[in-house]
Amino acid sequence: DADVTQTPRNRITKTGKRIMLECSQTKGHDRMYWYRQDPGLGLRLIYYSFDVKDINKGEISDGYSVSRQAQAKFSLSLESAIPNQTALYFCATSDSFTHEQYFGPGTRLTVT
Amino acid sequence: GDSVTQMEGPVTLSEEAFLTINCTYTATGYPSLFWYVQYPGEGLQLLLKATKADDKGSNKGFEATYRKETTSFHLEKGSVQVSDSAVYFCALSIGGKLIFGQGTELSVKP
Numbered sequence: 001d002a003d004v005t006q007t008p009r010n011r012i013t014k015t016g017k018r019i020m021l022e023c024s025q026t027k028g029h030d031r032m033y034w035y036r037q038d039p040g041l042g043l044r045l046i047y048y049s050f051d052v053k054d055i056n057k058g059e060i061s062d063g064y065s066v067s068r069q070a071q072a073k074f075s076l077s078l079e080s081a082i083p084n085q086t087a088l089y090f091c092a093t094s095d096s097f098t099h100e101q102y103f104g105p106g107t108r109l110t111v112t
Numbered sequence: 113g114d115s116v117t118q119m120e121g122p123v124t125l126s127e128e129a130f131l132t133i134n135c136t137y138t139a140t141g142y143p144s145l146f147w148y149v150q151y152p153g154e155g156l157q158l159l160l161k162a163t164k165a166d167d168k169g170s171n172k173g174f175e176a177t178y179r180k181e182t183t184s185f186h187l188e189k190g191s192v193q194v195s196d197s198a199v200y201f202c203a204l205s206i207g208g209k210l211i212f213g214q215g216t217e218l219s220v221k222p
Contacts (some may be wrong), residue, residue, distance in 0.1 A: 004155075031208065042116075042201060042212040043156070050208060058209070090155055092210075099144055099205040103155035 003027045004104035006091050012110045013081050021076045021107050023091030030096055032074040034058075034066060037088040037106075046089075049074055050096070081111040114139045118202050118213035125192055125220050133187040133216045135176075135202035143204035145169075145178050145185040150199045150215070159187075159200070192220045 004025045013019050023032065030051050035043040045058030047066040055066060063085060065077045078085055088108050092101040119134040137145065144163045148156040160169030165180035174189045185202060197220045202213040 033209075040214055042214040043210075044212075045209060048209060092156075094208070096208070099208060099210075100146070100158055100161065101156075101210055103148075103157070105155045 002105070004091060004093055004102055006089075006104040006107050008107060009105065010108045012112065014112055015082055017081050019078045019081055019109070021089055021091075021109070023074045023076070023104055025072050025091075025093045025102075025104075027093050027095075027102060028071075029093040029102075030071065031094045032068065033092040033094070033101065034064075034074070034076045035090045035092065036060070036085075037090060043090065046076065078109075078111075081109075083111045085109065086111045114143070114204065114206055114211050116202050116204055116211055116213035118200075118216050121199075121215070121217040123216060123218050125218070127194055127220055127222050128191045129220075131187070131189040131192045131196075131218070133200055133202075133218070135185045135187065135213060137183050137185065137202075137204050139183075139204055139206055141206055143206040145176070146203045146205065146210070147174070147176055147185070147187050148201045148203060148212075150201065152198070156201065192218070194220045194222055196220050 033048045034046040049068045091104040094101045115138045146161045147159040149159045160171040162169040162178035168177045199215045203210045
């Protein structure tokens with residue numbers, strides 16, 4: 001079984017809709033992250049959480065919110081989706097010692 | 113601010129050719145440096161890392177040396193294979209967060 005899972009893997013939604021992307025991990029890591037990937041821009045950090053009670057904004061948090069429901073679960077919400085949020089979204093986890101991050105398979109989101 | 117710059121792609125090579133993908137960084141502290149690889153349709157996988165100046169990371173025939181004097185972490189492989197075709201990302205870790213370069217697409221032809 002995969003260590004970091006994301007659901008859904010693909011989603012098409014309409015402008016103005018609320019959508020939630022979910023991430024679960026079995027690695028036992030404290031730290032979790034949400035990124036978006038756009039062609040030619042690499043990955044940009046949206047939000048990150050170093051433990052269950054810790055939530056921090058990343059580089060591009062506007063239009064997004066997150067919830068850390070448990071050590072193993074970290075969800076990303078788009079309250080009112082817009083077309084420029086069309087992207088590939090990745091969840092990642094890490095421990096606090098090595099700083100190596102482990103990525104999920106990604107969610108391809110299309111906002112029409 | 114902290115940043116990572118990679119050479120632009122796509123890079124197209126023939127099988128068994130030598131590979132170099134340039135990466136330079138700007139950081140106020142002493143970051144750890146990473147190379148990640150993304151195969152088509154997949155998430156990113158850690159390829160190698162180096163945590164301090166002059167460290168060499170290596171894995172699967174790839175290697176990169178942390179050069180503080182030139183603020184670089186260039187990725188090299190002596191003989192690429194078709195299976196190495198992927199997008200390669202250089203990244204630095206500072207404050208527990210990763211900052212990525214824009215990625216370099218590598219295509220290896222038989």
